[in-house]
Amino acid sequence: MLTPVLETERLLLRPLKESDAEAIFRNWASDPEVAKYMSWSTHSGIEVTKEWLQSIQANIAAEDKYDWGFVRKSDNKLIGSGGIYFKEERGMFTVGYNLMRDCWNQGYTTEAVAKILEFAVKDLEQTRLFAYHAKENPNSGKVMEKLGFRYTKDTAYDSMDGKRHFEAKEYLYERTSKQVLL
Structure with missing residues (x-):
């Protein structure tokens, strides 16, 4: 399935494209x-952002990776990105x-991720997803908890370049028939 366009009250979630490189680099990647x-x-540099976007474009039709850019409707500004990625070893x-x-603590992340969860549940028929955050970044955990994720365990992760190590908290989202999405 191609990554679909999703819409919330304040945001348009759309597939990222190579022409977004400058905004991504300027707004958050740098x-x-x-x-x-x-x-x-x-x-x-912007070349790193372009390479990342090319890798996303190469996977646009994959059924195990969905990436969106978060566009604020009020000014059509690309303010962030996010997605879901299937982890074979976890089966979810x-x-x-x-x-x-500049957009932190305004509810945009919660709004965007709620819509992504809705897509995962309704369109991909997923009942369980997981997420984790560095212990030093509790605000990310607050987003997860607002969306119905529940803390499951302490864990750790490394940066892709292997230069940084993070102690982390892992959360699990389990969809039940009684649960209502935001």
Whole structure:
């Protein structure tokens, strides 16, 4: 299934494209505060952002990876990105997200990820997803809890370049027939 366009009250979630490189680099990929707890490192130049976008484009029709750009409707500004990625070893999707610093603490992440969860449950018929965050980044855990994720265990992860190690908390989302999505 191609990554569909999703819509919330304030956001349009759409597939990322190579022409987004400048906005992504400027708005969050080059910001060390945004990258601080991410598995990816701060992009050193726009070429790194372009390479990342090319890898996303190469997987646009994959049924195990769905990436969206978060576009604020009020000004058509690309403010973040996120998605779900199937982890074979776990037998379920994991959720990931990031947002430009100027948009933190305004409910955008919760709004976007709620819509992504709705897509996973309704369109992909998933009943369980997991997510994790660095212990030093409790605000990410608050987003997960608002969306119905429940803490399951302590874990750890490394950055993709292997230079950083994070102690983390893992959460599980289990969809029940009685549960109502945001």
